[in-house]
Amino acid sequence: MHIAFLTPEYPHTACTASGGLGTSIKNLAYSLVKNDVEVSLVIYDQKSDRNFEEDGIQFYLIQQKKYKLGGWYFYRKYLQNFLNRLSKEQHIDIIEAADWTGITAFMQINIPLIIRLHGSDTYFCALEQRKQKLKNRWFEEKALKNADHLISVSAFTGNKTVSLFNLKKDFFIIPNGIDIEEFHPFGKNAQPNQLFYFGSLIRKKGILELPEIFNIIISKKPDAQLIVAGRDVIDIKENESTLKLFKSRLQKRARNNFAYLGEIPYQKIKDVLNNSAVVVLPSFAEALPMTWLEAMAMEKPLVTSNIGWAKEVMLNGVTGFTEDPKDHKAYAEKILYLLDNTCEAAEMAKAARNRVKKKFSTEVVVDQNIKFYNSVLKPDSN
Structure with missing residues (x-):
């Protein structure tokens, strides 16, 4: 064939x-x-x-x-x-x-x-x-x-x-x-309170909801960090750099704990994934997102959106949490729960990788x- x-x-x-x-x-x-x-x-x-x-x-x-x-x-x-x-x-x-x-x-x-x-x-x-x-x-x-x-x-x-x-x-x-042998946990301990978003910086990926969410998290957990990696895109509504719009919505304390890595190779993505405590992917528009599968295969707990396709990938409360990205308070609370309950987060991470093995490998x-x-x-x- x-x-x-x-x-x-x-x-x-x-x-x-x-x-x-x-x-x-x-x-x-x-x-x-x-x-x-x-x-x-x-x-x-x-x-x-x-x-x-x-x-x-x-x-x-x-x-x-x-x-x-x-x-x-x-x-x-x-x-x-x-x-x-x-x-x-x-x-x-x-x-x-x-x-x-x-x-x-x-x-x-x-x-x-x-x-x-x-x-x-x-x-x-x-x-x-x-x-x-x-x-x-x-x-x-x-x-x-x-x-x-x-x-x-x-x-x-x-x-x-x-x-x-x-x-x-x-x-x-x-x-x-997804190749679960290429995306797998390295066995190193994650950095406590480190959050990671990866993918294009574009409105439909929910990236512009993250500043308000992170502002709430910083107010509760001042040592939390947010790392973002991906290509910056000109926003379709405001005709501005999405990264610029993102930064403008961060409060000063949150801005100090935010890092943008730009476009980085896959190996670097995997390194940051491995070192992160929680992966945040609040997308509004997907078909079946590869980033979700990659993070799950890396044995990471996720907080994702709860729209349409989400229930075909994520099991809410089992592989992490699904939530409405526009409900900033509720979304932040899901992230904080995973940061505060590391043992339960680890169990969810294992469940995430097992789901990928059975359904998406x-x-x-x-x-x-x-x-x-x-x-x-x-x-x-x-």
Whole structure:
């Protein structure tokens, strides 16, 4: 079996910036290769064309093309022709794409096309209650309706997407997976009262709720520290650096106990995770967040949001706590409880890693994917 992933991002030094989508594809690609499935990555919107093989995966980087008119159409057709030629030459069986901005709209692919619902622009705009560009919705709707099969990373994302686009299609739920051998506790003691947020500094991740939450925590626990790591993003509402907005909302005592690390490599992320007492991830808009799985796999107690997908990942009161990020007092109280009850927090942390092992480890998730791919290729065998 040979699977090709069409994606705008992938965590590799040869590629442009990548986020959770790229990480989830990387985890799946590596686990498929370990199970003797051939994998190709077609990564578009890149700075230049480049082909290479690494770790048993074939990479095809596709440069973003410029057109005088209709680039949104002609670039898709360019990718379509590349994919059809590549699938014939390399005997690719299935092409999988993400739902984001409907890249496969207007494409006529000669082999089965799967779209995995990681969260479309329409989906995130609906969750954030913000206006969407009509062309993005049009592209995404056309792509989803033309797909042969749909996979969703969570039931919430699948149901929301079907409702938003009025789709008359079923979807199959396969969550994102994580390598629990790569993300594991190091055995060192965490720094008491150290909180950690990692991910893009963007409004939809709930980062702008954290200053008020941390202000409350500092008033109760003056030695608490908040460390933040991730790419700063210009805020969509105030057209300012999100980091600048974040700092402006911190009281002086809280500002003195806050540290921003910027974008840091994964090994450094794991080091800070390992040294932190509680991980705080108050996101408003996700499909099935990789950051949550990574923190859980590192055996850390979390306080997350309680929205939609949350109950498919977290078990409130078991793997940590889920809470409304806008209820700053209640959210702060959950964090303080974990800081004050270290034994119970440690039990929750163990429960978090065990949940990832059973439900989200690549060993579990890859079997679900292979079974689904086989059902696409041999529909009469099930």
